[in-house]
Amino acid sequence: xxxxxxxxxxxxxxxxxxxxxxxxxxxxxxxxxxxxxxxxxxxxxxxxxxxxxxxxxxxxxxxxxxxxxxxxxxxxxxxxxxxxxxxxxxxxxxxxxxxxxxxxxxxxxxxxxxxxxxx
Numbered sequence: 001x002x003x004x005x006x007x008x009x010x011x012x013x014x015x016x017x018x019x020x021x022x023x024x025x026x027x028x029x030x031x032x033x034x035x036x037x038x039x040x041x042x043x044x045x046x047x048x049x050x051x052x053x054x055x056x057x058x059x060x061x062x063x064x065x066x067x068x069x070x071x072x073x074x075x076x077x078x079x080x081x082x083x084x085x086x087x088x089x090x091x092x093x094x095x096x097x098x099x100x101x102x103x104x105x106x107x108x109x110x111x112x113x114x115x116x117x118x119x
Contacts, residue, residue: 029045029101029102030099030100030101030102030110031043031044031045031046031099031100031101031102031107032044032097032098032099032100032113033097033098033099033100033107033109034095034096034097034098035092035093035094035095035096035098035109036049036094037094038052038094039052039092039094040052041055041098041100041107041109043100043107046107050107054107055106055107055108055109056106056107056108056109057092057108057109058108058109058110058111060089060111061089061090061091061092061109061111061112062089062091062092063088063089063090063091063092064089065086065087065088065089066086066087066089067084067085067086067087068084068085068087069084069085090112092109092112096112097112097113097114098110098111098112098113099111099112099113
């Protein structure tokens with residue numbers, strides 16, 4: 001190899017290799033965070049604002065509409081009473097406390113966290 005006789009390059013390669021091995025042993029960390037007024041994200045373990053363009057969110061907290069249909073309800077003069085509903089899931093908003101999963105160096109907002117007292 002071209003760098004076999006270069007002690008500095010070998011030491012750097014060994015150091016990088018060891019750090020990569022250690023990094024891959026780190027389990028998937030979960031974290032709490034907050035959505036700021038500009039929709040940036042601040043987490044407990046990384047208290048620097050992460051711009052909206054630099055983190056991702058699970059689709060179910062994007063304000064999507066979920067649909068449900070089917071079922072039959074007897075007693076209808078015509079048909080079986082089957083119907084459908086559209087359920088609007090609230091969008092992520094400033095002030096929300098969130099659960100964050102760190103995937104390598106990327107923050108992924110998994111869901112909004114609410115107090116158990118709201119149950």
